[in-house]
Ligand SMILES: Nc1ncnc2c1ncn2[C@@H]1O[C@H](COP(=O)(O)OP(=O)(O)O)[C@@H](O)[C@H]1O
Ligand SMILES: O=P(O)(O)OC[C@H]1O[C@](O)(COP(=O)(O)O)[C@@H](O)[C@@H]1O
């Protein structure tokens with residue numbers, strides 16, 4: 381293999397740049413040229429690409445976002461659009477593609493594999509919702525961003541004895557909300573993987589009040605409902621007044637944590653090795669500290685499993 385390409389797709393995640401850097405540098409070690417595709421699948425179809433030299437990925441390991449830009453490009457579900465992407469890559473002499481993204485991006489990659497073009501997926505999304513890997517690039521950074529935000533909200537919540545609802549991203553997954561809830565000591569965590577019961581939330585708040593807790597912080601994952609909706613339910617069902625803080629896209633930004641940088645570096649290098657070894661339609665992941673590869677379809681056909689033991693712990697520790 382003499383020439384490969386790399387792109388970033390879907391929601392950006394801190395650490396994507398570190399993964400791009402690792403791909404380019406590992407490829408250099410193996411004497412392989414790397415083409416960077418701009419704007420994810422859209423750029424692939426429109427032929428927006430450039431050669432990435434070792435120096436082009438200098439000083440990006442510490443930066444959030446993605447140097448290659450990203451896009452959501454629904455047209456990529458169309459077979460003829462995918463054919464165009466493959467034609468562009470073949471014309472440019474590209475023999476394999478590394479896709480850095482989430483479950484949606486993996487579907488696109490698998491379609492290319494089915495059409496005979498080798499692809500490897502690197503999981504990068506703050507949602508941590510890619511089945512088959514315990515962690516995705518960006519999750520740890522986003523988690524620390526949420527923890528920092530909740531810590532700050534706690535300062536004002538305690539000072540004014542207010543009850544706060546913090547709405548956290550994650551699409552249909554509750555990992556970000558759950559891990560942040562444990563790490564920031566939230567009074568309650570509401571995630572899509574556990575049936576929602578307004579009475580339970582109210583009981584939790586009342587129990588806190590009974591033991592003298594005059595403020596509270598409830599973390600709700602966006603996949604369950606919005607913070608505003610939860611505020612309305614608490615008001616209507618128990619007359620409880622809350623303030624709502626929607627953290628929004630700040631959760632996707634910032635300099636990646638050490639953990640995300642290391643993971644991204646390992647994933648990037650491993651993906652290049654996998655392509656060179658002739659693998660195709662494989663997803664890279666981490667399981668019990670070991671970097672592994674597995675069937676790409678497993679990453680979007682299976683359900684993402686959150687850590688329910690951690691949920692139990694969260695409820696136990698926030699009595
Ligand atoms: N079923 C699909 N078939 C082909 N391409 C897809 C499919 N789903 C998503 N994609 C491509 O992957 C891109 C990113 O997917 P998205 O779900 O938005 O983000 P993520 O990859 O982070 O989960 C989409 O904009 C689209 O170009
Ligand atoms: O910025 P957008 O396009 O509104 O997307 C918001 C979504 O993107 C995310 O930040 C990341 O999701 P993906 O990794 O699937 O792209 C989700 O947490 C959130 O629901």
Ligand SMILES: [Mg+2]
Nearest residue numbers: 482483484505
């Ligand atoms: Mg996704």
